[in-house]
Amino acid sequence: MAPQIKSDDSSITVLIPARNSALTITRAFESILSQTLLPQKIVVVNDKSTDRTKIVVQTYMQKYPDIFTLIQGPGKGAGASRQAGLNAVDTKYVSLLEIESIY
Numbered sequence: 001m002a003p004q005i006k007s008d009d010s011s012i013t014v015l016i017p018a019r020n021s022a023l024t025i026t027r028a029f030e031s032i033l034s035q036t037l038l039p040q041k042i043v044v045v046n047d048k049s050t051d052r053t054k055i056v057v058q059t060y061m062q063k064y065p066d067i068f069t070l071i072q073g074p075g076k077g078a079g080a081s082r083q084a085g086l087n088a089v090d091t092k093y094v095s096l097l098e099i100e101s102i103y
Contacts, residue, residue, distance in 0.1 A: 011040040012093040017073065017081035018044055022052040024100045029060055032097070038067065040091050045081040047073030 014032055018025055025044070032042060042064075044057045054070070061068040071088055073081040082096065 011091040012095055013041040013043055013089045013091045014039045014095045014097050015082065015085040015089065016042065016044045016097045016099060017047060017078050017085060018049065018053050018057075018099060019047040019073070019078075019081070020049045020051045020053060021099050022049070022056050025053060025056055028097060028099045033064075039095070040067075041069055041089070042067050043069045043071060043085050043088055045071045045073045045085040047077070047081040048075035 016025070016028065029042070032039065042060075046054050046057065057068065057070045061070060069088065071084055073084055078098075086094065
């Protein structure tokens with residue numbers, strides 16, 4: 001069954017700062033996508049990963065183009081990545097999802 005996108009006044013973006021998270025980000029995505037109500041957007045800030053993080057995110061972007069957005073982070077750590085992601089959010093609410101990364 002395809003996930004249903006919720007888009008109304010209570011819409012939410014899940015913001016995920018990621019660096020070298022290829023081994024854990026798929027599990028995070030699958031957890032989000034298995035929820036009863038999906039966020040309007042999932043914004044991933046790839047903070048100059050040197051592993052396959054970007055490729056994993058791009059795979060999900062191809063499968064769910066209306067939900068996933070990839071932003072290139074500034075390479076200045078998790079805080080700067082969060083701020084870069086917040087600048088791309090246009091929903092009323094934001095949920096920050098921290099995943100295991102190598103910073």
